[in-house]
Amino acid sequence: MNKGDGKRARPKERRSGAQRGTKGERSGGAPAARAVSLIGTDEFAKPTWAAPGESAARRSVGATLRAVPGAITAIVRLSWRASPALTVVVGLAQLLAGAVSAYGLIATANVLTTLLSEGPTPDRVIESLPALLAVVASLATRALMDSVATVLQGRLRPRIMEEAQDAMNSAVVAVELKAFDDPSFRELIRQGIRRGMPSIDQSIRLLAEALRSAVTMVSALVATAVLSLWLLPVMLLAAFAEMWSATQVGKLDFLSFLHNATRQLRIGVVQDLVVKREVAAEVRAYRMQEQLMAEHRRVASQLTDETVKLETRKGYVQLMGRALSGLSTGLAYVLLGFLLHGGVMPLALAGTAVLAMRNANTGLATTMRSLNRVYELSHYIDLYHDLLAEAATRRHSDNAVVVPQDPAEIRIDDVAFSYPGSEQYALRDINLCLRRGEVVALVGENGSGKSTLSKIITGLYRPVSGAVLWDGVDLATATEASVLDQVALISQEPARWPMTAGNNIRVGRLEDEDASGERWSRAVTASGAEEVVDSLPNGAETILSKEFVGGRDLSGGQWQRIGVARGVYRDAALLVADEPTAALDAKAEAVVFEGLRQASSREGGGSRTTLLVTHRLVNVRRADRIVVLHQGRVVEQGTHAELTAAGGRYADMYALQADAYTTA
Numbered sequence: 143m144n145k146g147d148g149k150r151a152r153p154k155e156r157r158s159g160a161q162r163g164t165k166g167e168r169s170g171g172a173p174a175a176r177a178v179s180l181i182g183t184d185e186f187a188k189p190t191w192a193a194p195g196e197s198a199a200r201r202s203v204g205a206t207l208r209a210v211p212g213a214i215t216a217i218v219r220l221s222w223r224a225s226p227a228l229t230v231v232v233g234l235a236q237l238l239a240g241a242v243s244a245y246g247l248i249a250t251a252n253v254l255t256t257l258l259s260e261g262p263t264p265d266r267v268i269e270s271l272p273a274l275l276a277v278v279a280s281l282a283t284r285a286l287m288d289s290v291a292t293v294l295q296g297r298l299r300p301r302i303m304e305e306a307q308d309a310m311n312s313a314v315v316a317v318e319l320k321a322f323d324d325p326s327f328r329e330l331i332r333q334g335i336r337r338g339m340p341s342i343d344q345s346i347r348l349l350a351e352a353l354r355s356a357v358t359m360v361s362a363l364v365a366t367a368v369l370s371l372w373l374l375p376v377m378l379l380a381a382f383a384e385m386w387s388a389t390q391v392g393k394l395d396f397l398s399f400l401h402n403a404t405r406q407l408r409i410g411v412v413q414d415l416v417v418k419r420e421v422a423a424e425v426r427a428y429r430m431q432e433q434l435m436a437e438h439r440r441v442a443s444q445l446t447d448e449t450v451k452l453e454t455r456k457g458y459v460q461l462m463g464r465a466l467s468g469l470s471t472g473l474a475y476v477l478l479g480f481l482l483h484g485g486v487m488p489l490a491l492a493g494t495a496v497l498a499m500r501n502a503n504t505g506l507a508t509t510m511r512s513l514n515r516v517y518e519l520s521h522y523i524d525l526y527h528d529l530l531a532e533a534a535t536r537r538h539s540d541n542a543v544v545v546p547q548d549p550a551e552i553r554i555d556d557v558a559f560s561y562p563g564s565e566q567y568a569l570r571d572i573n574l575c576l577r578r579g580e581v582v583a584l585v586g587e588n589g590s591g592k593s594t595l596s597k598i599i600t601g602l603y604r605p606v607s608g609a610v611l612w613d614g615v616d617l618a619t620a621t622e623a624s625v626l627d628q629v630a631l632i633s634q635e636p637a638r639w640p641m642t643a644g645n646n647i648r649v650g651r652l653e654d655e656d657a658s659g660e661r662w663s664r665a666v667t668a669s670g671a672e673e674v675v676d677s678l679p680n681g682a683e684t685i686l687s688k689e690f691v692g693g694r695d696l697s698g699g700q701w702q703r704i705g706v707a708r709g710v711y712r713d714a715a716l717l718v719a720d721e722p723t724a725a726l727d728a729k730a731e732a733v734v735f736e737g738l739r740q741a742s743s744r745e746g747g748g749s750r751t752t753l754l755v756t757h758r759l760v761n762v763r764r765a766d767r768i769v770v771l772h773q774g775r776v777v778e779q780g781t782h783a784e785l786t787a788a789g790g791r792y793a794d795m796y797a798l799q800a801d802a803y804t805t806a
């Protein structure tokens with residue numbers, strides 16, 4: 143059982159009406175739901191993608207300070223890539239806004255010095271007017287620069303986000319299929335989108351703010367130092383206090399995020415189960431509401447406890463930071479008092495010093511907070527960069543070899559394969575040869591490796607050892623496009639593309655002309671999809687998605703017919719049909735198998751290789767060859783007659799199925 147199990151229950155008043163209702167119904171005698179961990183994974187396990195971020199977050203304050211320029215450079219680089227001109231202009235506008243503030247400070251000092259100097263008051267007021275005008279002008283220019291910077295930032299940020307989004311999508315669509323079987327990579331994608339992307343957006347705003355306040359701060363510090371060097375170290379102490387507390391808070395936030403990452407994943411998964419349409423029927427039929435709610439509450443309660451702990455610790459750190467900063471500011475005022483008392487500084491300059499110190503303080507606090515936030519967000523932006531880097535390592539290699547068109551022979555040489563994170567081989571010692579025009583059936587028990595092998599043959603998965611050769615060309619050396627352009631895959635569960643019914647069928651060859659409509663009619667006839675399309679309100683133009691107004695959904699069997707039509711429409715050299723009829727009625731199944739059998743001849747002549755994965759052995763009798771898989775190995779192959787005569791595994795399976803029909 144996981145560590146958090148059996149923790150305190152949520153207070154009664156927080157239980158939902160739905161739960162109370164379920165409890166009432168259960169008084170009929172059904173067992174009470176236990177607050178068990180439904181998912182069963184270790185919720186304290188640290189995800190592998192978290193390791194680099196964690197060591198970065200545990201750095202000392204000094205190391206953090208040294209890492210800030212790197213974080214800034216990464217954001218500026220993104221911005222530069224999106225628009226060099228806007229990057230420069232936004233930066234200049236912020237610098238100018240800061241410089242104008244500094245100028246305003248000097249002008250204010252001049253006003254004070256004039257007003258507090260010797261002589262009749264009316265004369266001093268008149269004398270201070272030019273400096274006063276300079277103060278007004280600096281305030282107006284600052285407001286103008288701020289507005290310009292805000293408008294330009296408004297133009298720059300969407301471009302950066304568009305660029306960043308595009309880079310991420312391009313990286314993810316290019317990775318090998320196998321990467322999606324790795325939960326660590328999938329989670330990195332999720333974190334890159336949920337945390338990395340918004341952090342980029344926030345950082346740009348914060349960096350602009352930091353730049354502006356840094357200029358104000360530096361000018362105020364210089365002004366303070368000019369008035370008295372004694373004041374400078376005390377001001378810098380205040381800056382250090384601000385920086386220290388901001389870095390500690392950022393560190394606590396990020397470490398807590400890493401610590402709770404797996405829990406957040408779990409709660410997200412459970413949340414999905416509560417709201418997803420696809421599982422809504424089973425959630426109700428299996429009366430899972432109570433279990434799901436209990437799991438959600440259990441994890442939510444742990445997360446709330448963690449948040450409370452985190453906020454308390456952050457509160458202490460902030461209190462210490464503010465106390466130290468307040469102490470050093472107080473020290474600065476005491477020092478100023480001494481300087482005045484000792485006659486080291488005249489009263490007129492003391493007013494300017496107070497102003498400069500206040501400006502320096504505000505500038506310091508804003509700069510430190512913004513910079514630290516930029517640094518903190520850089521951990522999340524790192525997730526985005528990690529995703530790009532990881533995706534790059536999982537891309538198909540940039541091969542130059544093009545496989546021959548319509549290969550006459552597909553050879554599988556001593557192939558072995560295991561899924562990411564699995565120590566067991568899904569396939570081992572596979573040696574097979576498929577010839578052009580052949581219909582080969584892959585049969586075997588659940589989990590024997592049929593789907594995996596079909597993906598190896600098509601190049602979707604790369605074997606961990608051995609080779610797949612198309613007319614002697616190893617797929618490991620071939621371009622992805624040259625291989626997959628010659629493949630049509632009919633999946634066990636075809637993708638339900640949120641597009642029109644027509645495009646759902648044409649999706650593999652959208653760019654091809656089918657002026658005569660011959661390809662279309664061949665596909666919809668061979669699959670039985672014609673009836674489905676005809677039954678839709680707008681025929682082939684009906685959108686197959688309930689997400690859109692006027693959209694329609696189909697039954698499982700109807701989707702499967704569309705999936706078969708999609709595969710046939712693609713008219714590829716290698717057709718792989720993985721359980722194409724599992725959801726079909728008997729009539730539709732007969733149509734599909736006849737269609738697939740005939741599909742070994744291609745449009746416009748020529749022949750294709752067909753690989754058929756199925757459990758319905760009655761349909762494979764006419765296949766040219768039947769390959770039997772067992773626990774990831776080929777254990778038999780031959781024609782139906784040969785295999786039944788041999789009396790092996792296939793003969794047993796076939797007899798069992800035939801018996802079920804004859805004795806029914």
Ligand SMILES: Nc1ncnc2c1ncn2[C@@H]1O[C@H](COP(=O)(O)OP(=O)(O)OP(=O)(O)O)[C@@H](O)[C@H]1O
Nearest residue numbers: 323561564568586587588589590591592593594595
């Ligand atoms: N994505 C995956 N990650 C890890 N292991 C997997 C994955 N997909 C399949 N496997 C494992 O690989 C082995 C072969 O699975 P495969 O799906 O190829 O079997 P199959 O013969 O097609 O099964 P079925 O008849 O049930 O469709 C099984 O042990 C399965 O548990």
